[in-house]
Amino acid sequence: MGPRPNIHITDPKMIREIFLKYDIFQKARSPLVKLLVTGMADYAGEQWFKVRKIATPAFHHDKLKNMLPTIHKSCNDMLRKWEISVSKDESCELDVWPHIQTLTADVISRTAFGSSFEEGRKIFAVLREQIHLLIKLHFLLIFQDGEPKFEELNQLKVVSQILYEVLRLYSPAPLLTRANVKEIKLGEIVIPPGVLLSLPIMLVHHDHEYWGDDAKKFNPDRFSEGVSKASKNQISFFSFGWGPRICIGQNFALLESKLALAMILQKFTFQLSPTYMHAPTRGVTVYPQHGANIILHKI
């Protein structure tokens, strides 16, 4: 679309090269996204390097561990509301999508503002522009294949596998874009400067060549030996991007999702509502167009 040539790159080797040469293949965003997202995710060169260096310790394992009680509080608030909803009949139908959106916003404001001012200031500088990225706890979409297999879910390993499989099938960012700042050879192709390169996560994530015959199926087992062994090619999964500019918040997002899911499953069982319509669509991120209606049963 438009006057700029745009090449879709689906070859994992080329995708890897684009992510590694991040100073040549720079992030390219539409003016609309630029309006919504400013900050580290949009910086390049020296400016990016400095901010990333400052922000990285805020996402260190120990820091995340300390955030756990805060995330726990936010999850509890959500679950309390669900308990009130089911209290009369021991079950009820609920569109949980707005609840999940509130949870992600709540966790971010508590973790960013609730910690010491200095720390909060640093984290918030990073998080401010990323709130939209947080609205992506897509675990409910796992129901697309019928009944969920939740019996084994008391093990966090299984929860991780489920989260990765949901991120594979419904990557919140379905496509990443780059533009090269100078002429460069990519594989056998010479690319003049300014060409748009689209990295279609959704296409690569659904490709039979890398994921096998069941590529379109929900099968968390494929992640049983970790992300790198889940597909035939090391870089076939890149919901969080890849390389030096990989998502800084990925462990934060996974921690929050795991905890939320584990807590929900301790208090509720659920089934898909007959009114649920499976129609994931793309806004700023991929989201369930008609909400996520489920029937909750209190345990």
Ligand code: HEM
């Ligand atoms: C499921 C949740 C998330 C997904 C799928 C996701 C996805 C991504 C992706 C694909 C990128 C790379 C974009 C590119 O290369 O063009 C990215 C970068 C980034 N993400 Fe996330 N993200 C998530 C959660 C978060 C959270 C929770 C935070 C902050 C707390 C965050 C902060 C960032 C930042 C700051 C960058 C830019 C990093 C850099 O340029 O060095 N993300 N994210």
